[in-house]
Structures are given as C-alpha cells and as structure tokens.
Amino acid sequence: xxxxxxxxxxxxxxxxxxxxxxxxxxxxxxxxxxxxxxxxxxxxxxxxxxxxxxxxxxxxxxxxxxxxxxxxxxxxxxxxxxxxxxxxxxxxxxxxxxxxxxxxxxxxxxxxxxxxxxxxxxxxxxxxxxxxxxxxxxxxxxxxxxxxxxxxxxxxxxxxxxxxxxxxxxxxxxxxxxxxxxxxxxxxxxxxxxxxxxxxxxxxxxxxxxxxxxxxxxxxxxxxxxxxxxxxxxxxxxxxxxxxxxxxxxxxxxxxxxxxxxxxxxxxxxxxxxxxxxxxxxxxxxxxxxxxxxxxxxxxxxxxxxxxxxxxxxxxxxxxxxxxxxxxxxxxxxxxxxxxxxxxxxxxxxxxxxx
Amino acid sequence: xxxxxxxxxxxxxxxxxxxxxxxxxxxxxxxxxxxxxxxxxxxxxxxxxxxxxxxxxxxxxxxxxxxxxxxxxxxxxxxxxxxxxxxxxxxxxxxxxxxxxxxxxxxxxxxxxxxxxxxxxxxxxxxxxxxxxxxxxxxxxxxxxxxxxxxxxxxxxxxxxxxxxxxxxxxxxxxxxxxxxxxxxxxxxxxxxxxxxxxxxxxxxxxxxxxxxxxxxxxxxxxxxxxxxxxxxxxxxxxxxxxxxxxxxxxxxxxxxxxxxxxxxxxxxxxxxxxxxxxxxxxxxxxxxxxxxxxxxxxxxxxxxxxxxxxxxxxxxxxxxxxxxxxxxxxxxxxxxxxxxxxxxxxxxxxxxxx
DNA sequence: CTGAAAGCGCTTACAG
DNA sequence: CTGAAAGCGCTTACAG
Numbered sequence: 019x020x021x022x023x024x025x026x027x028x029x030x031x032x033x034x035x036x037x038x039x040x041x042x043x044x045x046x047x048x049x050x051x052x053x054x055x056x057x058x059x060x061x062x063x064x065x066x067x068x069x070x071x072x073x074x075x076x077x078x079x080x081x082x083x084x085x086x087x088x089x090x091x092x093x094x095x096x097x098x099x100x101x102x103x104x105x106x107x108x109x110x111x112x113x114x115x116x117x118x119x120x121x122x123x124x125x126x127x128x129x130x131x132x133x134x135x136x137x138x139x140x141x142x143x144x145x146x147x148x149x150x151x152x153x154x155x156x157x158x159x160x161x162x163x164x165x166x167x168x169x170x171x172x173x174x175x176x177x178x179x180x181x182x183x184x185x186x187x188x189x190x191x192x193x194x195x196x197x198x199x200x201x202x203x204x205x206x207x208x209x210x211x212x213x214x215x216x217x218x219x220x221x222x223x224x225x226x227x228x229x230x231x232x233x234x235x236x237x238x239x240x241x242x243x244x245x246x247x248x249x250x251x252x253x254x255x256x257x258x259x260x261x262x263x264x265x266x267x268x269x270x271x272x273x274x275x276x277x278x279x280x281x282x283x284x285x286x287x288x289x290x291x292x293x294x295x296x297x298x299x300x301x302x303x304x305x306x307x308x309x310x311x312x313x314x315x316x317x318x319x320x321x322x323x324x325x326x327x328x329x330x331x332x333x334x335x336x337x338x339x340x341x342x343x344x345x346x347x348x349x350x351x352x353x354x355x356x357x358x359x360x361x362x363x364x365x366x367x368x369x370x371x372x373x
Numbered sequence: 374x375x376x377x378x379x380x381x382x383x384x385x386x387x388x389x390x391x392x393x394x395x396x397x398x399x400x401x402x403x404x405x406x407x408x409x410x411x412x413x414x415x416x417x418x419x420x421x422x423x424x425x426x427x428x429x430x431x432x433x434x435x436x437x438x439x440x441x442x443x444x445x446x447x448x449x450x451x452x453x454x455x456x457x458x459x460x461x462x463x464x465x466x467x468x469x470x471x472x473x474x475x476x477x478x479x480x481x482x483x484x485x486x487x488x489x490x491x492x493x494x495x496x497x498x499x500x501x502x503x504x505x506x507x508x509x510x511x512x513x514x515x516x517x518x519x520x521x522x523x524x525x526x527x528x529x530x531x532x533x534x535x536x537x538x539x540x541x542x543x544x545x546x547x548x549x550x551x552x553x554x555x556x557x558x559x560x561x562x563x564x565x566x567x568x569x570x571x572x573x574x575x576x577x578x579x580x581x582x583x584x585x586x587x588x589x590x591x592x593x594x595x596x597x598x599x600x601x602x603x604x605x606x607x608x609x610x611x612x613x614x615x616x617x618x619x620x621x622x623x624x625x626x627x628x629x630x631x632x633x634x635x636x637x638x639x640x641x642x643x644x645x646x647x648x649x650x651x652x653x654x655x656x657x658x659x660x661x662x663x664x665x666x667x668x669x670x671x672x673x674x675x676x677x678x679x680x681x682x683x684x685x686x687x688x689x690x691x692x693x694x695x696x697x698x699x700x701x702x703x704x705x706x707x708x709x710x711x712x713x714x715x716x717x718x719x720x721x722x723x724x725x726x727x728x
Numbered sequence: 729c730t731g732a733a734a735g736c737g738c739t740t741a742c743a744g
Numbered sequence: 745c746t747g748a749a750a751g752c753g754c755t756t757a758c759a760g
Contacts, residue, residue, distance in 0.1 A: 095656065103448055
C-alpha cells in the first residue's frame with residue numbers, strides 16, 4: 019500500500035496517458051469519438067490510478083447512479099424485511115442503490131424533503147406511512163417523486179402513486195377456506211380499525227361469512243396493532259367467549275403466532291381443536307409449528323414494483339395507474355383442518371393438566 | 374406547482390438576494406464571516422428557491438453526508454434484519470445513510486470497489502462475508518475502509534476490522550443451562566463446520582459437557598447451514614438415535630424452529646419431553662410456541678458498532694482493537710425444562726395416534 | 729463583513 | 745479522432 023498521495027483526477031490520468039483532459043473525460047463517459055487505441059490506453063491508466071469520479075453530478079436530469087430512499091414508519095420487522103428485500107433486488111437489476119431509513123418526525127417537512135434531494139435521492143418509497151399534506155408539498159417542490167406501499171388510508175392516495183395488494187380478496191379467500199373446512203364459528207383478529215388494508219381484509223371476511231349464512235357472533239371481530247401480543251391477548255379473550263370460535267382468521271402472521279401461543283397456553287391443539295389462518299406469508303410463516311396457513315401478500319414484488327415505479331417517475335415518465343394492486347394468494351399449510359364435530363367435548367384447560 | 378424551471382443554482386439565489394455567489398456559498402457552508410442579517414435573508418431565499426446542492430463533493434476528505442454500504446452475502450433474513458436495524462439507527466444518529474445491498478459475484482474486484490467509491494460510499498460493512506484477498510486489495514486501493522460483522526473465518530481478520538460476539542461463552546452458557554436442568558443427553562445441531570462462529574459455539578458446548586462429565590454420544594454433533602430445514606431434518610435423525618437426546622442446542626434460532634417442528638411431527642412435547650435452546654434471539658424467538666430459550670446475540674448493537682467503527686476509519690482515525698466482541702446472554706423462556714426422569718416411557722410416535 | 733478573482737474538477741460544443 | 749477553449753457550479757484565500 020503506497021503512502022496516501024492525492025486522489026487521482028482527470029488531469030493526473032491525462033498527463034500519464036499523454037492526452038488531454040477532454041479525451042479522458044470522453045472515455046469516462048463512453049463517448050464514441052475516441053480511437054480504440056486511445057480508449058483502451060486511457061482505460062487501463064484510469065484503472066491503474068484507481069480513478070474515482072467525484073460523486074456523480076447530474077447531466078441534464080439523469081443521474082449516473084440512482085438512489086432510492088425506502089422509508090419505514092417503524093423498526094424493521096418480518097413484513098418490512100420482505101419489502102426491503104424486493105426493493106434491493108429490483109434496485110440491483112437497474113443499478114440503483116437502496117437507502118433504508120426509519121422515519122423520525124423531528125424534521126420539518128421542508129428541511130426533510132430538501133435533505134433527501136441534497137443527498138441525491140431520485141425518489142422516495144414510503145412503507146405503510148401516512149404523509150402529511152405538507153410533506154407531499156415539500157416533496158413536489160424539490161421534484162422528488164413518491165410511491166407509497168400499502169398506504170394507511172386510500173383517500174390520501176389522490177395524486178399519490180401507491181402499491182398494495184388485494185386485501186379484500188385475501189380476506190375472502192381465507193374465510194372461505196375455513197368455511198369449506200366446515201367451520202362456522204370464525205373470528206377475525208385484526209389490526210388498526212382505521213387502516214385501509216385492515217378494513218379490506220375485514221370486509222372480505224364479512225362478505226364470506228354473509229354469503230355462507232354464518233353469523234359473526236358478538237365479540238368475534240377485534241382490532242389491534244398487527245402485533246404478536248394482540249394475538250396472545252385476543253386469542254385468550256376469544257377462548258373465553260360463551261361460544262368460542264373453532265377458527266381464527268388473523269390480520270397478519272405475527273397475530274397468528276400470538277394466537278398459536280394463546281392456544282398452546284390453553285391446551286388447545288392446532289389444528290385439531292382450533293384452525294388459524296394468518297396474513298402476509300412472511301418468512302416465519304413456514305417456520306411455525308404447525309406451519310401456518312396464510313394469505314400470501316407478494317411483499318417482495320410490491321417492493322420491486324415500488325422501486326421500478328419510483329424510478330420511472332424520476333425519469334419523468336407518466337405512470338398510467340396511480341394505485342397498483344398485486345394479487346394475494348391463499349397458502350394452505352398445517353394450521354387449518356376440518357372443524358371439530360359440533361358438540362365435541364371442550365378441550366382440557368391446560369396441557370399440563372393432561373400429562 | 375409551477376412549471377418546471379431550471380433548478381436553482383447559487384447564482385440564482387445570489388441574484389435574488391442581491392449578494393455575490395461567494396456569500397451564498399459561505400451561508401451554505403455555515404462559515405462565520407457573514408452578517409446575521411445577510412445570513413438570514415440568504416437562508417430564506419435558499420428555501421424559497423428550494424435550493425438543492427449538487428450531490429455533495431468532498432472538501433478535503435470529509436463528505437457532508439456520509440453513506441455506508443451494508444453488504445449481505447444472501448437474502449435478508451431475521452438475523453441480518455436485526456443487524457440492518459442497528460446500522461440504520463446508528464447511522465441516523467450521526468446523519469449517515471445506510472445503503473443495503475446483496476453481494477453478487479458478477480463484478481471483478483477492481484470494478485466492484487471502484488463502483489462503491491464512485492457512488493460516494495465512505496465505508497463498507499460486510500455481513501458474514503468472506504472477502505477475497507483481491508477484494509481487500511481493491512478496497513484499500515480506493516481507500517474504502519471495511520468492517521466485517523461475524524467474519525466466517527478469523528484468520529482472515531488480519532488487518533481487517535471485525536465485529537462479533539462471544540460465541541464460545543454463549544455455547545457454554547446454553548449447555549450449562551441444560552446441564553443444570555438435569556439433562557445429560559444433549560446434542561448440538563450447528564451450522565457450517567468451517568464457520569468460525571459455529572466452531573466457537575460448538576467448542577463452548579463441548580467444554581461444558583466435558584466439565585460436567587457428560588458424554589457427547591456418537592451422532593450428537595451435526596453440521597448444517599444455519600437453516601430451518603437443518604433443524605427439521607437433523608431433529609428427526611437425532612430422535613431416531615438409540616439413545617435419543619433429551620435436549621438439543623441449536624446453532625441458531627431458525628434451526629431451533631426446525632427442531633420444534635420435528636418434535637411436533639414426532640409427537641414430542643416441548644419442553645416436557647424435549648428441551649431446545651436456540652442462538653441469536655431474533656425477533657421471532659419470542660414468538661415461537663413455546664417461546665424459545667436462546668442465546669441472545671446483540672445483533673443490533675453489532676450493526677451499530679460496525680457503522681460507528683466504519684465511520685471512524687473513514688475519518689482517518691486509528692481504531693485500537695481490530696476485533697470487537699460483544700457479550701452474548703442466555704435468555705430463558707419456555708422451551709427448556711428439567712430433564713424427564715431417566716427411563717421414563719418413550720413418548721407416543723405421533724400426536725394423532727393419541728387423539 | 730463582502731465580493732472580485734483565481735481555482736478546482738469536470739463537460740461540451742467546435743475547430744482542425 | 746483530438747484538444748484548446750469556454751463554460752458550469754462551486755469554494756476559498758485575500759484585499760478592502
């Protein structure tokens with residue numbers, strides 16, 4: 019390792035190649051008007067000198083290396099991990115870098131947006147976030163395109179491009195699956211009552227129940243925060259109902275995990291005594307015991323679509339649809355089974371009581 | 374939204390403020406020699422014009438916005454998610470951006486390193502990766518500092534800064550915990566035999582067994598790939614041993630999840646019939662049924678330390694120790710219990726056979 | 729404090 | 745093909 023000389027510049031390389039700075043610049047930018055001989059000599063000198071360009075400046079409006087900021091509204095979890103994974107893969111395909119950040123509300127909208135632009139971001143992908151009108155304005159002032167993944171409320175979506183999945187169809191499919199297995203007492207343990215995705219799943223559930231003539235008994239629909247603990251607590255409450263459900267449709271996989279644990283604590287066997295369906299199909303769903311039947315959201319694809327759309331917006335292209343919905347799909351694994359026969363004996367209170 | 378005029382430059386702002394470009398530049402760079410009145414006028418004009426600086430060039434060697442690249446050797450998983458989380462949080466504290474990427478071996482080392490430098494990265498954090506001598510050379514030629522998290526083999530570590538955790542102590546603690554519960558037939562289901570972290574955990578296990586005079590029976594130590602499937606498969610093999618273990622120490626949480634599933638498939642109850650200890654304490658460990666006893670690796674802290682160290686190296690500071698090890702810690706949850714009494718009846722073959 | 733001037737690293741018509 | 749020259753957006757001594 020040689021002692022640190024100054025970083026090589028175009029002038030350095032030009033001198034050692036015996037050409038002008040202009041010529042080196044042309045080689046660097048892949049222009050056609052350089053002889054092959056000169057080009058290859060300059061290229062090898064560039065390499066020998068470990069030439070590193072200044073952080074790329076734009077020519078016109080195009081950047082040499084695109085950078086997209088993916089902003090989360092909270093700590094990373096299994097859900098956002100899948101989205102990031104998809105974004106990173108999609109970025110790699112088009113040579114765009116993905117910056118991951120977690121939203122802090124400290125900054126004023128103007129400074130926040132200008133900061134993103136100054137840092138050279140080409141676009142912003144916001145996951146699950148609620149952007150204020152101020153923030154939207156600030157972004158548009160610095161010409162930063164925005165794509166929202168799974169927007170919290172759809173009305174906000176006016177003028178904002180967003181990516182989601184077919185939550186209603188997913189809720190419908192999950193519930194129909196349970197109905198087809200003979201369940202009638204099916205409960206829904208969901209996320210925030212105000213979140214658009216949760217409402218759509220809930221409506222899917224209600225639609226399926228209604229179509230099948232199955233009653234949604236009092237207490238069968240509960241809201242939460244899409245957290246594991248909601249499943250533990252909510253599951254326990256449901257088990258205590260006079261007419262306890264034989265199946266639970268959870269608004270996300272984390273909730274389903276909580277229900278699994280609530281069932282275990284109560285000595286209920288899954289799927290023999292209780293069927294559970296999750297939502298998302300994050301990596302852990304297949305690692306549950308039993309492996310979780312769940313509604314797959316194509317989260318990686320959603321991350322990828324968001325990045326590609328953001329890049330197209332940044333390039334000034336018009337995007338024809340302002341809300342893309344990717345298809346959900348029911349994945350049947352081991353946590354669902356036919357309903358226990360009506361009037362079958364209630365399961366023992368705790369497993370330990372059995373042994 | 375006004376029709377897109379050209380982006381504001383220093384000259385634009387200077388003209389509208391009635392000062393020279395030099396003065397605007399000084400305001401932008403927070404220099405002291407500007408009168409408060411001028412400064413605030415210029416600042417407000419800068420804002421009015423939505424001035425966005427060119428992608429920051431370096432002054433001397435310092436960049437205005439630091440960017441660290443965190444490179445993974447594979448798709449995101451629960452383990453790397455925790456590290457990224459820690460890196461993003463640590464970056465936010467010092468106003469550094471975190472780019473997440475997944476290594477592809479397509480690029481030649483030189484082009485790869487130069488690409489990182491050209492993109493303006495200040496340092497590279499490599500997770501679990503094995504860097505070739507060529508890549509190390511290429512990085513040093515473009516003066517890109519490197520920090521490796523959980524390096525695959527320690528010898529490589531010569532001249533490379535790395536961050537890990539006390540794997541030996543963790544393996545020891547996990548095994549001692551099981552021994553203290555009365556287990557003697559304890560197996561180890563690990564990761565790649567060549568991985569340094571796996572070796573350390575294995576040695577911790579062996580040390581504890583030896584100290585307690587407990588025999589490591591033939592077939593009790595298995596290697597794998599730190600994957601869920603290794604737990605499913607390896608668990609099944611262990612259960613078939615003439616002297617099946619009463620406890621399994623898994624090399625990571627994913628393997629432990631696999632063992633949990635193998636046990637369920639075999640009708641073994643956890644922790645009554647079989648105790649399981651994992652390693653990592655990723656977010657899902659507490660979501661297992663039963664919640665997983667595991668050795669906590671401070672993955673977020675490791676990500677944070679790596680970022681801070683990388684930044685210090687980039688700033689030209691000397692780092693006194695070239696391998697930092699953070700402490701692991703045993704977290705006892707529900708997947709471990711006292712060993713079943715010696716000679717207790719073997720559990721039924723499958724749970725379904727019971728019902 | 730302020731700004732004219734020199735300079736930096738780079739790109740781009742344009743003349744040869 | 746090549747390069748002198750003009751230009752761009754910015755920073756930094758330095759003179760006032």
